[in-house]
């Protein structure tokens with residue numbers, strides 16, 4: 193059984209786009225100097241080699257899928273082929289979100305060896321009007337059919353939009369002729385409209401909207417009607433572990449787009465990556481991309497229908513009996529990432545939830561039995577590492593939280609380190625981040641999201657064990 197251990201949304205620093213779709217909410221201007229070499233060099237903080245060596249199966253804990261898109265056309269990102277090729281060489285799967293008109297780049301993927309093509313998927317965004325206006329319909333069709341001929345999975349997807357309403361019949365006839373099936377439909381949504389209809393961007397009534405786009409018989413469109421308003425705030429979310437968002441330009445990793453940093457994958461690469469779940473601290477009122485965060489990653493296990501599989505949103509059976517998805521991609525799209533992870537202990541969930549709620553400034557209540565379980569597990573873990581006395585690095589909200597937890601666990605906090613060391617009043621010594629304390633068996637870094645930056649600096653001034661607050665349970 194092949195599946196994906198983590199689904200990683202990967203944002204690459206694209207410079208612009210070769211199309212100008214009317215409804216584009218990403219980027220349409222300022223990309224005229226796309227071939228400026230100096231700019232290209234300044235986009236990524238790290239070399240391709242460094243990025244690929246940081247993203248091994250070993251560091252990530254398993255085979256992942258990198259869902260790659262840019263703020264513009266993905267295939268116009270400098271080094272995009274080299275990055276994808278490196279990730280495939282590492283053993284991962286790649287999904288590329290593309291308008292599929294950059295033939296020169298697509299040809300490079302077609303020439304990859306079969307073993308790599310088996311782990312490759314193109315989400316071909318279908319911008320009918322713009323393709324027609326630029327006389328690129330044939331380019332789009334021939335690129336996608338070349339992917340299919342060379343054993344690369346793809347899916348054609350149109351965003352529902354009013355601009356194309358008068359041409360829908362023509363569009364349907366064209367896609368059926370070229371690709372043997374109708375495109376899938378992603379409902380164009382307004383992020384500012386919550387709750388009931390109209391949450392979708394349209395001038396149509398709800399009934400007209402549904403009837404119009406339902407003609408495509410796309411399970412993706414049907415699903416979006418149900419998943420959009422499901423409450424989830426009381427559920428433990430595993431985004432940050434089963435899935436997450438990586439900024440390829442810097443290595444910063446988030447649980448979800450718009451959330452706070454969890455770690456940096458490209459710093460401190462001699463150590464494993466420390467993933468942390470969002471827990472019950474999701475700052476959003478709804479899960480904005482449930483169709484992959486939930487259906488493919490399985491981030492929340494209770495609120496979402498476990499029987500829906502992601503492959504339904506991507507595959508089509510063509511009139512000649514062939515399929516858009518290859519068998520290997522169909523198989524991984526038939527599973528959720530959650531199937532491949534061991535469940536967290538209830539103490540670990542309680543503890544991580546407390547950390548994340550503190551990070552997001554949310555109130556949290558822990559019942560006494562759960563709290564005792566947490567202190568018991570922390571004591572067991574630290575004693576097994578021969579740690580009895582610790583220094584806490586960072587005495588903000590999380591530092592103060594673990595100060596109490598550690599003391600209640602019978603682990604003595606003997607000193608603090610903090611850049612505000614002159615202002616902090618405590619009964620124990622408080623050091624600056626540059627001064628290594630003599631006390632303690634280990635330093636626990638409470639600022640877990642900056643651990644990759646802090647730990648190497650601490651290693652230069654002390655030989656004590658250095659742990660992230662994520663590691664102590």
Ligand code: SF4
Pocket residue numbers: 209210211212213215216217218219220263264265291317319
């Ligand atoms: S192809 Fe995508 S990024 Fe480019 S203009 Fe159209 S919607 Fe925007």
Ligand code: SF4
Pocket residue numbers: 424429430431447448470474475476478479480481485491492
């Ligand atoms: S509930 Fe959805 S939006 Fe919120 S953190 Fe989890 S995956 Fe992200």
